Amino acid sequence: MTVLLATVLDGLALGAVYALVALGFVIVFKASGVLDFAHGSLLLLGGYLVAVLHGTLGFAGAAAVAVLATAAVAGAVDRLLLRRVAADPHAATVQTIVTIGVDIVLLTDLSRRLGGDLLGLGDPWRDTVRTLGPVSVAESRLAAVAVSAVVIGAVFALFRYSAWGLSLRAAAEDPEAAALQGIRTARVRTLAWCLAGALATVAAVFLAAFPAPGLDSGTGQIALKAFPAAIIGGLTSPPGALAGSLLIGLTEALAAGYQSELLVLGDGFADVAPYAVMILVLLVRPAGLLAVKGAARV
C-alpha cells in the first residue's frame, strides 16, 4: 500500500511536469498548426540557462532570466523563421520541418557545450526528502506538483479569460474571420510560442531536479514523452494535454514501481509505457480523450 501511494505521488509529479511540456506543445499547435519538434531543445536551452546563470544570479534570478530568454528564443523562431514561409500553401507542414532543423541546430550546440557533464541547477530543494504519513517524497517532487498546478491554472485562466486567449481560440477556429475582427493573428501566434518556451523552461527545472542527477544533453528528450501525452489529449485541447500527461506520468511511475511484476513485458517497460498507452487510447478514441467535438450545426 505504501509503495502504491509513493508510486502514485511520483507519477502525479512526473505527470505535472509532462503537462507543462505538453501544454506548450498543444498551445503552439493550436495557434499555428505546427508540430514543434524543437520543443525538447528549447526545454534543454531553458535548463542550460538556469544551470549556467544560477551561480551569479541565484536560483530564482536565473530561473526568471531563463524563462524570459527561452520565451524570447521561441518567439524568435516563430517570428524570424516560420513567418518567412507563411505564404506557402503547405505552410504548417513546411514550418514543422523547419522546427526539426531548429531542433538539430539547438541540440547540437547545447550538446557541445554540455559535453558529458551533469549540471546542477542550484534549486533550493536539493535532495531533501519529506515524510508524509507513511510515505517519503522528495521535496522537489512536491514543488513540481505545486508549481505546475499554479502555472497550469494560470495558463488555463489566460486561455479562457484574457484577450490573448480569446484571440487565439478564435484564430484557431477561423483565421480569416478572426482577422476581420481586427485580431492581430500573427502577434497572437508569436505570443503562443513565447508561452510554450516559458513553460518548457519551468519543466526543465523539475526534470533536472532530484531524484534526477541533473541536467544533461538528454534532458530535452523528455519532450518525446510529452508528445504522446498531447496526442492522447486530442492535440488541440489544453485540458486534454493535462489529462494525457497525468495518465502518462502515472503509467510510467507504476510501470517503474512494479517493474518486477511486469518482467513479462521485458526490462525497462516504463520507457515504452507512454507510447503503449497512446496506442491503447487511440484504439478506443481515435480523436483523443478530449478532442473538440464537432459542435457545428450546418
Next chain:
Amino acid sequence: MPAPPPGHGPALRVSDVDVLYGSAVSALRAVSLTVPHGGVVALLGANGAGKSTLLRAVSGTLRLHRGAITGGRVRYGDTVLDGRDPVAAVRAGVVQVPEGRRVFAGLTVDENLRSGGLGLGRRAPGQVARARERVLTLFPRLADRARQPAGLLSGGEQQMLAIGRALMASPRLLLLDEPSLGLAPRMVETIAGVIREINTQGTAVLLVEQNAGLALSLADHAYVLDVGEVRLSGTAAELARTDAVRRLYLGEQPDADDRGAA
C-alpha cells in the same frame, strides 16, 4: 455608438482599383465605387464577378487569399486602406461580416461577441460595453443564448451573431457579404429589417447580395459588377427599372412584348 458625421460626402472611396490573385489572375479592373456617410450601397453581380474580392480589397484580407491590389486607391475618409492589414480597416471604422457567417462555432455566443471588440484594443472599454448593449437590443435572442456554443445556433441566429460580432467594433461602415445566403424567407426579412435599423442608427452599409430584389429594396445606390468591371451604376430605383438588371438579377422572364420587339 459613433455619431454619424454630418453631411453626405463619400466615406469610402474605391478608385480605379485593380486586383490580382496569385500575381496572374485578374479579378478586378479599374473598379471605382463610393459609399457616402450613413448610406446603403448595394453591389450586385453573378458568381465570380468580383464582389467578394472588392470587399476583401477594402477590409484588407486579400493577402489571405494570395491576392493583392496592384493599382488604384482605397480610402476611408482620410485613411488609406490599400496595402494595409485588416486591423487598419477595423480601427478606421470599417468592419466586414464574412460570407457564410463564419461564427466561431466552438466559442460561446458571448465569446464571439467579445472577439468582435478585440480589434479596438484597450483603447475603448466603455465603447465596447455600449456596443454590446446596442447588439443585445438589436438581437435579444443572442442574450438568451449567451453561454451556448455558437455552432448550435440556427443559421439565422448565426447570421445575427456574425452581424452582432462586427457591430462590437462600433463600425461606421459595415461590409455585408451575402447576409441572406441560405436563410429561410422569414429570416431574410428579419435580417433586412436589422440592416435597415443599423443604418438608421447611423452606420453606413456596403451590401453584397445575390438576392438583388432584397439588395435594391435596402440600398440608395447600387453597382453591378461583371467579370471584374463595373458594368452599371445608379440609384437603386433606376437600376431596378433597367432591363438588364431585371432580366439577370431579378429573375424576370422577358414577356411577349419584349420578345416581339427583339
